[in-house]
């Protein structure tokens with residue numbers, strides 16, 4: 153492989169590339185890290201640093217890096233038919249086979265796939281189709297969707313509106329009309345001394361209160377990430393989603409589970425709906441659907457919704473050029489085949505997930521860690537100035553960034569949101585790599601505490 157001149161690439165990057173979710177001026181000064189290769193759970197940068205990627209890219213490289221089978225699947229499809237669309241009564245074989253495979257894998261009667269290029273676009277699709285679903289049944293006023301403050305559902309106009317990130321709303325005059333938000337279940341911050349079950353009911357009740365405030369005849373749907381990822385891996389009480397489901401059924405509000413992060417094995421089950429034991433009406437998929445090897449999103453709809461759209465919806469005035477792209481579908485099918493044939497989800501649930509949980513909980517014993525939370529292969533360490541108080545650091549986020557940078561120097565990639573250190577490794581992580589992750593994490597916590605002058 154030709155050696156990469158990092159400096160000249162960084163200069164080109166600073167001159168021409170606007171990075172997502174970045175202060176691009178500061179980044180131009182600091183210089184971008186150029187990643188060049190991936191293998192299993194490791195990535196290398198252009199300076200030759202080997203990094204254990206405990207964040208699987210961006211929550212998504214579930215089968216690990218370097219699986220040639222996916223490139224071969226893409227190459228075969230590209231050579232045979234690089235593209236055709238699913239408009240005008242047409243489609244392609246991999247698109248159909250993927251829709252059928254997703255129907256087989258998804259819980260309950262989620263048998264109908266609408267394809268997009270991303271999770272954001274899948275949520276845009278869902279917002280439009282949910283409003284269309286109620287309108288064609290004579291209830292156009294039933295168009296409100298309720299999400300959660302600090303939830304993340306993407307960065308398109310609708311995705312960012314469904315999400316509850318105030319900083320995103322400020323940039324672009326969001327949310328769009330008829331999107332409301334309730335507080336999320338974050339026990340560490342607002343659980344007080346409630347036990348898990350009480351707190352679960354308390355948080356779910358926020359949804360019923362909001363539905364009654366708005367009027368159930370106005371509320372179309374509720375959307376939530378089963379585990380809230382980007383904001384810091386908020387793992388809800390075990391009873392929360394059953395309670396949410398009960399409330400949605402009671403008021404005839406559609407239940408949307410955004411499984412962009414949780415889907416395809418992240419919790420040790422195929423979907424978090426399986427992990428928490430609830431049945432969504434709609435599910436958002438992306439990331440793990442192709443393990444990030446190629447962009448793809450999907451919105452899964454139940455039989456009930458599809459029936460109404462088929463019988464009363466007329467022509468669906470919605471779609472994307474690349475909806476059901478054959479190369480993306482072929483890669484997704486190969487990704488899912490590997491997940492199934494190599495029993496990767498089962499191994500996470502029965503072996504490496506429990507092992508990781510044990511090691512992750514041990515990190516919770518570090519003086520800097522107020523809470524070590526984990527579900528399957530997604531978790532967080534909450535960094536705090538003094539454990540018993542469950543109080544946050546003053547300038548939230550500074551310590552998280554410091555710890556992230558120290559971890560990088562120690563050859564470990566962890567994501568930091570505020571002062572939560574986030575974990576989401578490739579699902580193929582071995583016990584030995586879990587040991588390496590835990591050792592590097594502990595060392596990084598020690599070095600961070602020393603930097604802070606903590607005893």
Ligand SMILES: Cc1ncc(COP(=O)(O)O)c(CNc2cccc(C(=O)O)c2)c1O
Pocket residue numbers: 210269270271272273275304305306307311377381382383410411412413436438439449
């Ligand atoms: C739950 C959820 N829903 C939708 C999206 C949007 O998917 P696309 O990005 O493919 O449009 C996401 C994406 N999640 C995401 C995207 C970018 C950054 C981070 C972070 O944790 O910093 C997380 C997500 O986590």
